[in-house]
Amino acid sequence: MSDEDREVDGKPDQPTPLRGPDEGVPPHPEGKRPSVAADITALATGLKTTLGEFFSPAVTLEYPEDKSPRSERYRGRHYLRRYENGLERCIGCELCAAACPVGCILVIAAENTDENRVSPGERYAKTYEINMLRCIFCGYCEDACPVQAIVLGPEYELSDTSREKFIYTKEKLLEPLPPDVQARLDSKGPK
Ligand code: SF4
Numbered sequence: 788m789s790d791e792d793r794e795v796d797g798k799p800d801q802p803t804p805l806r807g808p809d810e811g812v813p814p815h816p817e818g819k820r821p822s823v824a825a826d827i828t829a830l831a832t833g834l835k836t837t838l839g840e841f842f843s844p845a846v847t848l849e850y851p852e853d854k855s856p857r858s859e860r861y862r863g864r865h866y867l868r869r870y871e872n873g874l875e876r877c878i879g880c881e882l883c884a885a886a887c888p889v890g891c892i893l894v895i896a897a898e899n900t901d902e903n904r905v906s907p908g909e910r911y912a913k914t915y916e917i918n919m920l921r922c923i924f925c926g927y928c929e930d931a932c933p934v935q936a937i938v939l940g941p942e943y944e945l946s947d948t949s950r951e952k953f954i955y956t957k958e959k960l961l962e963p964l965p966p967d968v969q970a971r972l973d974s975k976g977p978k
């Protein structure tokens with residue numbers, strides 16, 4: 788059977804009529820036909836936006852060489868602070884651990900002695916650890932601390948290569964000694 792003989796619903800199949808250039812184009816809302824001048828105007832408007840963006844300053848940062856500024860209230864990596872005389876602020880009260888909603892802070896306190904004074908209070912944190920994989924950076928620990936010992940800083944590049952490295956120990960959290968205190972301790976030589 789040839790194509791000409793094929794029938795649909797009992798009627799012979801009709802060839803598809805050719806469509807005109809405006810066929811299928813929705814009518815202009817005001818009944819006007821699109822003009823070449825209107826097309827050029829629309830094209831020029833689009834190009835003006837494109838060129839305006841092309842010559843405006845780039846907003847892309849060359850990370851990691853360039854880093855975007857953090858807001859003052861940004862909550863990133865934790866630090867344990869010291870006083871200016873080098874003593875640790877933390878007094879081992881465990882209020883930060885109690886306030887932490889995910890239980891990722893471990894504090895084990897010990898008594899200060901005259902021979903080993905670590906903080907101004909009766910006790911200091913012998914062990915201080917934060918599991919950074921569980922931390923949600925809510926800042927409750929910072930708010931709960933009575934001596935502003937634990938703070939969240941602006942550092943946000945915290946990726947690492949193993950789960951163990953995300954247990955931040957006291958040694959990792961404690962900020963360095965002030966330079967003059969460090970120099971004084973160095974001048975005394977090793978104990
Ligand atoms: S920021 Fe929040 S989740 Fe992280 S250690 Fe502090 S209290 Fe816990």
Ligand code: SF4
Nearest residue numbers: 877878880881883932
């Ligand atoms: S960091 Fe602050 S709240 Fe936490 S144990 Fe030390 S003194 Fe207490």
